[in-house]
Amino acid sequence: MGDTRLMKGNEALAEAAIRAGCQGYFGYPITPQSEILEYLADEGRKRGMIVLQAESEVASINMVYGGAGAGARVMTSSSSPGISLMQEGISYIACAELPCLIVNVNRGGPGLGTIQPSQGDYFQSVKGGGHGDYRLIVLAPSSVQEMADFVYDAFDLADKYRTPVLILADGALGQMMEKVEFREYIPADHVPPKPWATTGKLKERARNFVTSLHMQPEQMEEVNKHLQAKYRTIAEHEVRYxxxxxxxxxxxxxxxxxxxxxxxxxxxxxxxxxxxxxxxxxxxxxxxxxxxxxxxxxxxxxxxxxxxxxxxxxxxxxxxxxxxxxxxxxxxxxxxxxxxxxxxxxxxxxxxxxxxxxxxxx
Amino acid sequence: MSPEITQDLTAEEQEQLECVYAKPETLTETRFHYCPGCGHSVVHRVLMEVVEELDIQDKTIGIAPVGCSVFAYHYMNIDMQGAAHGRASAVATAVKRLLPDRYVFAYQGDGDLAAIGTAETIHTCNRGENIMIVFINNAIYGMTGGQMAPTTLLGMKTSTSPTGRTVETAGFPIMITNMIAMLPGVAYVTRQSVETPNAVRQLKKAFTKGFQYQKEHKGTCFIEVVSNCPSGWKMTPLQANKWLVENMFPVYPPGDIKVPA
Known part of the structure; x- marks a missing residue:
């Protein structure tokens, strides 16, 4: 049975992350999304989540890399300037094929801009943002309900395709309060096994390593071909409107x-x-x-x-x-x-x- | 034993040989790509010997940096992650937080740890993350071809300090290890080296302590290894080790800087 509440978009998203079985959150305060960090620092920790306020968005996204590489469901959230800082890490995550959730509660730019809502990060979200040929699955909620619902979908898509998923909201969706119903979701039914994760090399398997470095150009081209094939599959099956x-x-x-x-x-x-x-x-x-x-x-x-x-x-x-x-x-x-x-x-x-x-x- | 060494011997003769020194199982069969005389090979080996002796191969996760040791995961036969430049300690933080019963170390060079990754290094240590940071200080950017590092000595010539590092243009060599020792979350800070067999033995003891303290949840363990870069320093391995003792040690003296109470 669902559970209905009146909540801010940011809080609804954070609550859904707990319910989606997110094990680690790494983030840095920035308006208009700090409620996500605040909510998880309280409620998330109480319910067993690792919540770490990092020294920067650069550190946050690299913590997401580490946590995802260790096989955990992990996420970060920020707003436009902070997401810009994360771009290098996002590119690494895409290449290393690490599933994770990144949330951008978009504010006005360019530069330090304003804390008011904006959609100025569309290009950054869908055309790459970081270096190299990669894509993010980008989900765009338009209600507090979707701020919650898309968290489950984002984690599931991330795990299904071993790819980072971005929820692109804006300051108004983060701040406004609406009715939200939390659907029933049992993480164990959704999280696939992650035999590639670095959890400690057991005798019966070869070592696992997570990397985005392939020095031979032919090998790097193969990695790129693999990524492009995956993106074609996603484009074929995951369009929503x-x-x-x-x-x-x-x-x-x-x-x-x-x-x-x-x-x-x-x-x-x-x-x-x-x-x-x-x-x-x-x-x-x-x-x-x-x-x-x-x-x-x-x-x-x-x-x-x-x-x-x-x-x-x-x-x-x-x-x-x-x-x-x-x-x-x-x-x-x-x-x-x-x-x-x-x-x-x-x-x-x-x-x-x-x-x-x-x-x-x- | 490698085929090159034994190829002149008959099978019978080979069988009679006594094995006195073997590669630990925690190193892969891949040959090190490091330059002759480079300290990285020795540090890798010693670190992996300790992992084998403590029997923690199945519980150890290493984080490789960007720098000459970027391919550490090709040599160390453990689960590893390759981090973005400077971010190894942030990556290690998350791995340890999510897998608290594992042993986690970050292996980083001077440019990685003390230039681009300074913020991550300091804040990881300040949080007292229960990990071990191995800091290879050879006072130069080796992988990119010998540029000035934050730890490059005053007067030392590199490709970006061609007439020698001066305070006016580049400031002083950063004493990052001493800075780290000031942070209360840090349990163990030591400066070691690998230029003599005895130094290697001391380093091995330091690694063993680092893992032991991690097991005891003491806090961050920070082990600097004053190392060399024969190629970058444009010296033979022997010259490099002599130069290291004469020039690096006065600035970076070996020894424990902080030990757990």
Whole structure:
């Protein structure tokens, strides 16, 4: 049976981590996600989790490497500047194929930026971030409920593919309070055996070593081919998205996370005005739901991408749409959350302009 | 015994040979890639001899650094992780916290431990993590071709201090081991070396103590090994060991710096 509570997004995520059987948390305080560390330092420790406040995000991510290499379910969390500091370690973790959870409660940037919510880390999350050819599975929650639910999914995906998984939220999702129901989850039913982990060399097996170093170029190319094959499998099986009011839609808004919640309301308002608009909400930002977008694009008169950044995901939308429909962008930056009315205005402008253009063509 | 040594002997003659010195089971069959005379080979061997003698091969997890010993896991026949440059003690911290009944050590060079990894080193020791840190100090970056290290001596020539290290441009050699000894969480700090058979024996004792204290949950054990780099120092192995005694020891004198009460 589930267990329903009213919680902050950060706390819900932390509570879910305990319930998901996370054995080690390593992190450094940074707004707007410090509640995760605080919650686990109290509640996590009481329930047997190793919780360590590290000296930096650099140390945190390398502790995650060590803990994951030792076969434990481990995680870290931070916000944008801290996640930037972790990028080297994330690249090592991806190459060494260590399962773990990384949480980014995105704040406005660049630089020290602001502590307010942002989606400015999309590129960093889905295009690499660190060095070399690697991918993260990126899950984008848009409610406190999903802040909790995606923790279980993230750990399961990480273990299934031996790959780091990123939950990309934002400051508002971390700070706001909503009802959240914790589903029943028995870690023992989900955590696979990890015979590759460094737990001490037993007589009956060869030594295990965890590394990302392969000096021979041919050998390193093989490692890369293996990783790319794994990423193709993930792209084939793990795409997740939500479609709202898409069946008769002439226009589609594409938005994720908090921007998708705003856009959901905008869809309702625009429909009341007679604009036939739907919403595509990517849940996995990598792998990206390109196929669904591709399949509906040719019957659309326009696509509006709404993001809390200068226009990052819009590039992936354009790659998927491939010119089948015009792609427009509306974004706010620096920690500003767009309101549904702004989105409707942007949509109206597209619709009316296109109507005007069509009239001109006549 | 290696085939090269015994190839001139008949099978019968080989059988009559008495084995007086064998490779421990805790070393793999892989040959060391280290330069002739380099201290790493000896330190690896001594460390693995101790693991074998204490019968803790199945409970020991080592963390290799970035540096000349980056491939330590090819030689040490134990479970190991290769850490990012400077982060071995952070990696070791997590392994030990999650597997508290195992023996965990980090093996690091001077650039790794005392330059890029200074923060991790100090905070691991300050938390008193119950691990052993093996610190190989040869006053130079060997793997990248002989650049100045944080422990490079004043006046010492390297590829990035071509006229000799000066205080004006690079400050003083860092006394990281003495700094570490000031931290209350640290149980055992010693400075050893491997330039003579007796020094090797002393180092072996230090490793044995390091594992023993770890078993007793005493806190961090920090073992510096003043070592050489014949290639980087552009010397023969013998010259290097002589230079080490004459120049390294006055700055980095061997001996215990802190022992458990």
């Amino acid at each position: 939500e479609l709202v009011a898409a069946d008769d839609a002439e226009y589609m808004i594409v938005a994720y996370g908090l921007a998708a919640r705003v856009s959901h309301r905008a869809v309702q308002l625009a429909r009341a005005e007679g604009i036939r608009v739907g919403l595509l909400r990517p849940i996995t930002l990598w792998p990206y739901p390109s196929a669904v977008l591709q399949s509906i694009a040719s019957r659309l008169q326009g696509v509006l991408v709404v993001e809390m950044n200068a226009g990052q995901m819009v590039e992936d939308v354009r790659l998927a749409v491939e010119g089948r429909a015009p792609v427009h962008f509306y974004g706010r930056m620096g920690g500003v959350i767009p309101g549904p009315d702004e989105v409707v205005r942007a949509l109206r402008a597209i619709v009316h302009n296109e109507v005007a253009q069509a009239a001109e063509a006549h």
